[in-house]
Amino acid sequence: MQVPAKFEYERADSVPHAIELLERYGPDARIVAGGHSLIPMMKLRLAQPEALIDINGLAELGRIAVEGDELAIGALVRHAELLDSTTATNLFPIFRDAERVIADPIVRNRGTVGGSLCQGDPSEDLSAVFSALRATAVIQGPGGTRTVPLREFHRGPYETAVAENELLIQLRVPIAPGTGSAYEKVERRVGDWPVAATGAVITVRDGVIAQAGIGLTAVGAEHFCAPEAEEFLRGKAPGEETFAEAARIAAEHCEPHADQRGPADFKRHLAGELTKRALTRANLNVAGSATDPNVAGSATDPNVAGSATEGRI
Numbered sequence: 001m002q003v004p005a006k007f008e009y010e011r012a013d014s015v016p017h018a019i020e021l022l023e024r025y026g027p028d029a030r031i032v033a034g035g036h037s038l039i040p041m042m043k044l045r046l047a048q049p050e051a052l053i054d055i056n057g058l059a060e061l062g063r064i065a066v067e068g069d070e071l072a073i074g075a076l077v078r079h080a081e082l083l084d085s086t087t088a089t090n091l092f093p094i095f096r097d098a099e100r101v102i103a104d105p106i107v108r109n110r111g112t113v114g115g116s117l118c119q120g121d122p123s124e125d126l127s128a129v130f131s132a133l134r135a136t137a138v139i140q141g142p143g144g145t146r147t148v149p150l151r152e153f154h155r156g157p158y159e160t161a162v163a164e165n166e167l168l169i170q171l172r173v174p175i176a177p178g179t180g181s182a183y184e185k186v187e188r189r190v191g192d193w194p195v196a197a198t199g200a201v202i203t204v205r206d207g208v209i210a211q212a213g214i215g216l217t218a219v220g221a222e223h224f225c226a227p228e229a230e231e232f233l234r235g236k237a238p239g240e241e242t243f244a245e246a247a248r249i250a251a252e253h254c255e256p257h258a259d260q261r262g263p264a265d266f267k268r269h270l271a272g273e274l275t276k277r278a279l280t281r282a283n284l285n286v287a288g289s290a291t292d293p294n295v296a297g298s299a300t301d302p303n304v305a306g307s308a309t310e311g312r313i
Contacts, residue, residue: 004042008051015140018055018167023142025051027164033076034111036103037119061114061169064088071173075114080105082113091175093285094199097183098129104191114168117150120158123193123218127154129183131224132199132215135173141166151223176211179203180285184274188261194218195261196270198250200278202238204286209233214246214279219271220255228253229275238283247276 008025012018022029028050032038041047055061061076064085071091073082082088083099102108102116102125116126117137127150135150139162148161150171155161162168185197199215212233214226229250236242251272256264 002043002045004039005045005048007042007049009054010051011054011057013057015058015060015167015169018053018058019140019142019165021051021053022165022167025053029053029164031055031118031167034078034107034115036107036111037115037121055167066091066175067172069175071175073113073171073173075112075117075168075170077113079103079108079111079113079116083108092133092173092179092181092201094129094132094181094183094201094282098125098185098199101125101183101185101187101191107191113171117153117171118160118162118168120154120156120160121193122157122220124224125183125185125194125197125217127224128197128215128217129199130171130173130215132181132201132213133173134201134213135171137161137168138170138172139163139166140169145169147172151225154223176203178205178210178286180282182278182281182285184278184281186270186274193261196256196267196274198271198274198278200275200282202233202279202282202286204238204283208235208237209242212246212279214250214275216250216254216271216275218256218261219267220257221250221253221271226250226253226275233279238279238286240280243276243279243283246279247272250275 010021030049030052032052032054033056061074063074064087065072079099079102082095089096116124130150137148137150137153139146153161181201183199186195196219197217201213202209203211212230214229215224216226217224229246232249233246251268254271256267258264
């Protein structure tokens, strides 16, 4: 039977308290919320933190809400809560698409949005989603809060912009009229890490694409995005030929590696095919834009039923 090495355990009662504990225990302390990545690594002694700081009681990190022209998602929001949030998924169907294919219900019930991003796994689904959405990470430390564009959040495999004495507290996603989004994933079996996956977000104004976001995961895309393909899309009319060329560009600029999930050329092919599919579906979702008062869950709909997670964990 494999068991973790000995460690101290502290339960934070506020964000400042969690940061104080991080400073007290130093670089060998780890934050724990869902624990689906950290605990297995501890059992195998691949990770041996001297202290675990439990943040599950921090209700302020478990909210989903529209604030001005942004959707705010707390770092402690569970995958299942994001999936169930009409506030989030009606604005951005990409969340529904992605969360349905992340792991299994047991993991989704406990795993958190912040934990997934901070793990920094090169095959992480939500990293591609938030990259496509051009989200901003809000990080709090001893000196206060700072913001980091999600496209600068991941510094490398399993490395993020969050310092040893800081805590990711929130993700903020810009809301724009005429925006559609979608996520496409190929996996070997249900709940597995992706062989390849693509998230697409497009904003259409006056019949052309004003802005595009393409998030790629498991295919060696730097910062989980495809900037060359995004630049190609700007100013173009959405359509099959446009999306096919953007998909070709996205595939050309990623750097997949062969592993147990498939050879590099197969992953590159998937990157292109899934990008085309995601862009096509995102375009179909543009009709349900954030400013349409007839769309349930739109930012301007005063009668929208909020997520079950709003205001609590």
